[in-house]
Amino acid sequence: MLPLIIASRFLRSAPGQTALIIAGIGVGIAVQVFVGSLISSLQDDLVDSTVGSSAHITLLPVDDEQISAALAEEALQQSEVTTAIPVRRMSGLYVSGDQSTPLSITGGDPEDIDSIYGLSERIVDGEFALEDGQILVGTTFADAAATGVGDELELVLPNGESASYRVAGIFDLGAAAANERLAFLDAESVGEALGLGDDDYSAIEIQVADVFTSTELAQRLESPGVEVIDWQSENEELLSGLAAQSGSSLMIQAFVLVAVALGIASTLAISAVQKTRQIGILKAMGMTDAAAGRIFLLQALILGVTGVAVGIGLGYLLIWGFSFAPVDFSVRPSPTLIAISAAIGVAVALASSVIPSRSTSRVDPIEVIQGG
Amino acid sequence: MADVLVADSIEKIYGEGETATRALEAVSFEVAEGEFASIVGQSGSGKSTLLNLLGLLDTPTSGVVNLAGEDTSELSRRQRARLRSDTIGFVFQFHHLLPEFTVFENLTMPLRISGQRVGDAERKRVSELLELMGIGGLEKKNANQLSGGQKQRVAIGRALIKRPEIVLADEPTGNLDTANTDAVYDLFRSINQELGTGFLIVTHDRGVAEMTDRILEVSDGKLVQDVRNDYV
Numbered sequence: 001m002l003p004l005i006i007a008s009r010f011l012r013s014a015p016g017q018t019a020l021i022i023a024g025i026g027v028g029i030a031v032q033v034f035v036g037s038l039i040s041s042l043q044d045d046l047v048d049s050t051v052g053s054s055a056h057i058t059l060l061p062v063d064d065e066q067i068s069a070a071l072a073e074e075a076l077q078q079s080e081v082t083t084a085i086p087v088r089r090m091s092g093l094y095v096s097g098d099q100s101t102p103l104s105i106t107g108g109d110p111e112d113i114d115s116i117y118g119l120s121e122r123i124v125d126g127e128f129a130l131e132d133g134q135i136l137v138g139t140t141f142a143d144a145a146a147t148g149v150g151d152e153l154e155l156v157l158p159n160g161e162s163a164s165y166r167v168a169g170i171f172d173l174g175a176a177a178a179n180e181r182l183a184f185l186d187a188e189s190v191g192e193a194l195g196l197g198d199d200d201y202s203a204i205e206i207q208v209a210d211v212f213t214s215t216e217l218a219q220r221l222e223s224p225g226v227e228v229i230d231w232q233s234e235n236e237e238l239l240s241g242l243a244a245q246s247g248s249s250l251m252i253q254a255f256v257l258v259a260v261a262l263g264i265a266s267t268l269a270i271s272a273v274q275k276t277r278q279i280g281i282l283k284a285m286g287m288t289d290a291a292a293g294r295i296f297l298l299q300a301l302i303l304g305v306t307g308v309a310v311g312i313g314l315g316y317l318l319i320w321g322f323s324f325a326p327v328d329f330s331v332r333p334s335p336t337l338i339a340i341s342a343a344i345g346v347a348v349a350l351a352s353s354v355i356p357s358r359s360t361s362r363v364d365p366i367e368v369i370q371g372g
Numbered sequence: 373m374a375d376v377l378v379a380d381s382i383e384k385i386y387g388e389g390e391t392a393t394r395a396l397e398a399v400s401f402e403v404a405e406g407e408f409a410s411i412v413g414q415s416g417s418g419k420s421t422l423l424n425l426l427g428l429l430d431t432p433t434s435g436v437v438n439l440a441g442e443d444t445s446e447l448s449r450r451q452r453a454r455l456r457s458d459t460i461g462f463v464f465q466f467h468h469l470l471p472e473f474t475v476f477e478n479l480t481m482p483l484r485i486s487g488q489r490v491g492d493a494e495r496k497r498v499s500e501l502l503e504l505m506g507i508g509g510l511e512k513k514n515a516n517q518l519s520g521g522q523k524q525r526v527a528i529g530r531a532l533i534k535r536p537e538i539v540l541a542d543e544p545t546g547n548l549d550t551a552n553t554d555a556v557y558d559l560f561r562s563i564n565q566e567l568g569t570g571f572l573i574v575t576h577d578r579g580v581a582e583m584t585d586r587i588l589e590v591s592d593g594k595l596v597q598d599v600r601n602d603y604v
Contacts, residue, residue, distance in 0.1 A: 002484045006472075013472040281468045284429065285482045285530075286457020288450050366429045369464050369542075 003291050006282070007298035010275055021267040022307045025345065028260035029311020032253050032341040033333065034318040039249040041331045043242050047211055049174055050238060051231045053118045055205035056214045060227040066200035067226065080208045080217055085112035086201035088190035092155035092163075092183065094145055101144060103137070103155065103183045107190030116205055119171050119184065125149050126169030130186040135165035138179030142170045157193045165189070253341075257348050264303060265352035268296055272356035279360050280368025293361035297353050304349025308342045374441070376459075376537045376570055377403040377426055382435030384421050384593075395421045396593045398435070403572055405537060408564045410573040412581040413590035420542060422590060423574045427540045428456040440537055457486050461531030461539040461569070465546035467523040469515040469530075475502070476511040479530050486534070494533075501529040504566075505559060521552040528556070532563065538570035539563075545580065557583050 011018045059075070061067040069086035076084045088107040093100050106113065110130040114120050120128040124139060126149035135153055137145075147153055147167055154164045165185065173179055191200070206221075208214055211231070218230035232239060272279075279292050315338070319331045384396040396418045403409060413419040424430040425437055428444055437444045440459045444452060461482075469478045479498050480490045488494075502508045505525040510518070518526065524544065531539050541560070545553035557580070563569055573584060581587045582601060589597035 005484075009472040277468075278470050278472070281470060282481070282485065283453070284456075284462055284468075285485050286453050287485045288453055291485075366424050369429070369462075369466075369468065 002287075003294040004298050007295045008302060010271065010278075010295070011299055011302060014271070014274075017267060017271070018303070021263060021303055022310055024263040025260050025303060025307025025349065026310035026314050028256045028263075029308050029341055029345050030314035030318060031256050032345070033312055033315025033338050034322075034331070035249060035252055036337040036341065037315070037319055037333045038322075038331050039245060040334045040337060042329070043245065044332075045329060046238070046242070050235060051211055053116070053122070053173055054178075054231070055116060056208050056211055056231050057206040057218050057221065058229045059204035059206070059221065060229065061202070062225050062227055065225065066196065067202065067204060068199050069201055069204075070199075071226070072204045072206075075204060075206050075221060078217060078220065080210065080213050081206055082209050083112075083115045083205075083207040085109070085116060085205050086187075087112070087203050087205055088187055088194065088196065088200075089202040090158055090190055090194055092157055094141075094153065094155055096145060100156075101141065102181070103141065104181050105135075105183045105185055105190065107185040107187045109187055113184055116207055117173070117184070119169075122171045122173055123169040124172045126167065129168040130184060131168075132186060133165055133189060134168035134186070136169050136171055136184040137167060138182055139170055139172045140176050140179035141181075141183070142167070144180070159193070159195075161193075163189075163193060257344060260307075260345065261348045261352045264300060264349050265355065267303075268300060268353050268356040269359075271299065272296055272360050275360075276363055277368050279363045280365045283363065284365040284369055289361040292363065293357040296357040296360050297350065300349045300353030301346070304346040307349070308345040311345065312338060312342060374405055375402040375438075376405050376407075376440055377572070378436075378438035379422075379426060380436040380438065382422075382425055382432040382437060384418075384425060384430070385433045394593055396425070396432070399590075399593075399595045400435075401588060401595060401598060403538065403570060405570055406564065406568045407570045407572075407586060408561065408584050409571065409586035409588065410575055410581040410584040411588045411590055412575055412578055415576055417590045418593040419574050419576075419590045421593075423540055423542050423572075426572070427460055427462060428452045454486070457482060458534065459537050461534065461536035463524075463528050463531045463539060463541040463544045465543040467520075467527040469523055469526055471514075471516040473515060474511065475507075475513050475515060475518070475526050478515050478526055479511075479533055482530060482534050497533065498529075501532060502526075504563070505529050506555070521548060521555070524548060524552070524556060525559070528559065528563075532567070532569065535567070536569065538572060541571065541573040543575055544573065545575075553580070 059067060059071055072084040072086045075081050085108055090105050092103045092105050094103060114128065119136060142148065149167055149169065151167050152164050153167055154162055156162055208217060214230040215232045218228045222228050283292055316333060319333055322331050379399050379401055381398050381400050382396060383398060386393045386395055399422060411419045411422060425432050428439065439455060442455060444455065447455065470481065476498055479501065480494060483490055483494060498511060499508065502510060505528060507522050507525050515523065545556050548556065560571055564571055575581055585601055587599050587601050588595060
């Protein structure tokens with residue numbers, strides 16, 4: 001208790017020095033909190049835009065066979081699975097003059113389709129409707145084909161015949177490639193075009209709660225006659241990019257911590273020199289070496305805890321400030337990351353007090369007393 | 373009366389080999405409870421070294437220091453620190469108050485260091501001690517707001533707070549003017565008489581030593597004289 005009182009009194013006796021070092025730790029932790037939250041939000045958004053509105057796992061029949069909707073029901077039994085829908089896929093060719101544009105058409109129950117692709121919220125023109133003969137196309141395609149809501153769209157189907165569908169809505173999935181290539185029909189229209197039976201589907205599309213569990217789940221969903229594709233194995237480049245980004249962000253944070261540690265260590269070393277006389281007096285009065293050493297450990301603890309608290313506040317302030325930046329992206333504070341930063345910050349503060357604590361415990365009261 | 377402090381053939385050598393310096397040589401004497409004694413000697417005679425050894429701030433190269441009936445030669449650093457804090461009060465030439473603390477906190481620091489609670493009884497004792505020092509009512513002042521004489525009195529009060537058996541004072545008035553010097557010695561004397569606390573005062577000033585009951589003279593690291601003083 002006494003070392004704590006002395007530690008806090010020492011800190012208060014040099015308010016400027018104390019404020020400076022707390023500010024130093026605060027800025028360091030604020031950078032940690034902000035950069036860490038920025039990177040994790042950025043990655044979440046990137047993953048979300050990559051797979052947020054598409055299937056995380058797709059079950060395909062082997063050898064151009066068809067697949068049964070019962071597999072979707074089975075997949076739903078897995079706890080991680082949030083959505084599993086049977087779809088029918090076909091390609092269609094839009095021909096205009098001597099130009100032709102291929103479309104990748106997904107047919108399914110409107111509610112099912114919406115649960116994966118979130119189309120009802122992404123319609124920019126017209127409405128989300130997939131009644132008999134209605135088609136939904138992307139913005140890029142609509143522009144290129146100069147087609148609009150209510151127009152008839154004539155497509156060449158895989159069997160060589162032509163079919164005409166009415167454009168009910170135009171969607172924007174946030175990626176030009178998807179807006180150019182994807183189109184949606186009702187399940188029956190695709191079934192008719194492909195001549196499929198009632199329970200014949202081309203694929204089961206699955207979404208899971210945590211996208212990074214897809215690989216493990218994919219292994220469990222494997223069964224004879226079914227090919228299982230998960231988004232992670234198809235996006236290895238993206239994932240290794242994310243890993244590299246996380247690595248460099250960790251590196252930045254590590255260097256910030258080193259700078260913070262050096263700051264605390266040098267301040268405490270100076271303080272230890274400044275307070276040598278007091279330490280000598282306390283020892284002459286019977287204070288043990290261990291108790292004297294604890295004074296600086298406790299100073300470091302006070303500085304660490306206060307600095308970390310200031311840093312977290314400052315970090316939140318930065319995140320709040322960033323919300324006014326003219327970018328289409330928001331930084332969300334990550335509590336786990338902040339807790340880790342705080343713990344490491346305090347640990348680093350304590351570690352940097354080791355040298356001054358040791359030199360304090362070696363102060364010889366005689367030298368101090370006789371030196372005046 | 374029992375001896376509170378015994379020096380038995382103590383010797384202190386600094387350095388090793390050719391550079392070795394013998395600071396003290398075969399010094400032996402006893403100080404009884406409640407004695408009012410002084411150690412006098414020229415600068416460099418070894419008197420401060422002697423005080424450091426007697427106060428357990430340093431250990432002799434050979435010989436034994438016996439404090440409050442305890443042989444200190446086998447004690448650990450920690451045990452010596454404890455024994456020192458329980459039996460000895462120190463007063464130095466420089467007041468050595470902690471500038472970050474108030475007079476009250478400085479006075480009670482030795483109690484806190486030995487883990488004692490500072491309650492009403494201690495508060496009362498502090499105000500009595502301050503009255504005795506002639507600086508009553510200064511409890512809440514910060515230590516560095518006091519004058520030199522006041523600081524030295526607080527330092528003396530601090531030396532007395534744990535009711536030590538003996539006060540070791542190293543040139544306690546070296547930084548004070550004549551008026552303050554006389555006042556401090558009067559204070560020592562009255563504490564000695566009222567509280568029965570023993571005093572061992574190290575000084576280079578023969579005139580100051582003459583104010584005590586017993587004069588131990590150190591010269592070239594040896595105890596050359598040990599006389600009762602009938603001046604008083």
